[in-house]
Amino acid sequence: MELKVPPALVFLCFGLMMYLLAEFLPIGYFDFYGRMLFAKILVGIGIVIALLALFQFKRANTTIDPTKPDKASNLVVGGIFKFSRNPMYLALLLLLLALGVFLGNAFNTLIVAGFVGYMNKFQIIPEERILLEKFECSFKDYCILTRRWF
Numbered sequence: 001m002e003l004k005v006p007p008a009l010v011f012l013c014f015g016l017m018m019y020l021l022a023e024f025l026p027i028g029y030f031d032f033y034g035r036m037l038f039a040k041i042l043v044g045i046g047i048v049i050a051l052l053a054l055f056q057f058k059r060a061n062t063t064i065d066p067t068k069p070d071k072a073s074n075l076v077v078g079g080i081f082k083f084s085r086n087p088m089y090l091a092l093l094l095l096l097l098a099l100g101v102f103l104g105n106a107f108n109t110l111i112v113a114g115f116v117g118y119m120n121k122f123q124i125i126p127e128e129r130i131l132l133e134k135f136e137c138s139f140k141d142y143c144i145l146t147r148r149w150f
Contacts, residue, residue: 001069001124002122003066003068003069003122003123003126003127004067004122004124006067007066007088007089007092008092009114010118010123011095011096011115012120013091014096014100014111014112014114014115014118015095015096016067017111018096018100018103018105018108018111018112018137019099019103021107021108022103022104022105023035024066024106025105025107025142026104027107028106028107028108029104029106029117030104030106031078031104032103032119033101034077034099036100038050039082039099039101040098040104042094042097042098042101043056043094043095043098045094046090046091046092046093046094046095046098046115047091048089049080049084049087049088049090049094050087050091051135052079052080052087052090052147053080053081053087053088053091054088055081056078056079056081060073060074061073061074062074062076064088066088066123066127067124069127069130069131069134070134070146070147072131072134072135073143075135075138075139076122077138077142077146081146082146082149083146083150084146084147084148084149084150085124085128085143085146085147085149086119086124086148086149087149089119089123089124089149090149090150092114092115092119093112093116093119093149094109096115097112100112101134111134116149120148124148130141
């Protein structure tokens with residue numbers, strides 16, 4: 001499973017699970033004043049983070065294909081990557097959180113936690129292993145200075 005399933009597909013599968021859970025689980029509904037606004041803010045932050053990360057990868061002239069981290073030509077450590085080693089995955093996480101808030105089912109937080117666990121095990125750790133082999137000390141130093149998610 002490592003690096004085989006594109007993160008966008010993983011995101012869609014977890015989003016579908018969230019929708020189905022909210023649709024068919026008769027308990028767990030929540031609502032609060034400003035819920036829709038909060039969901040929109042999460043979407044906006046997620047989109048901004050994703051666009052910044054994509055722009056920085058493009059500017060560094062390196063691959064954005066998460067299934068082929070061995071094709072990376074440069075290690076991007078500035079900009080948004082100073083705050084998160086995985087801002088694109090963080091953006092997907094924020095979009096799932098926004099969906100959970102929009103759907104209003106508290107049990108969706110379990111699915112979001114599952115997304116984080118899946119991404120750590122099958123995407124991020126294998127990516128980091130390859131980047132460590134490729135960029136050695138530079139990547140090790142980067143990992144010491146920058147958190148994995150946020």
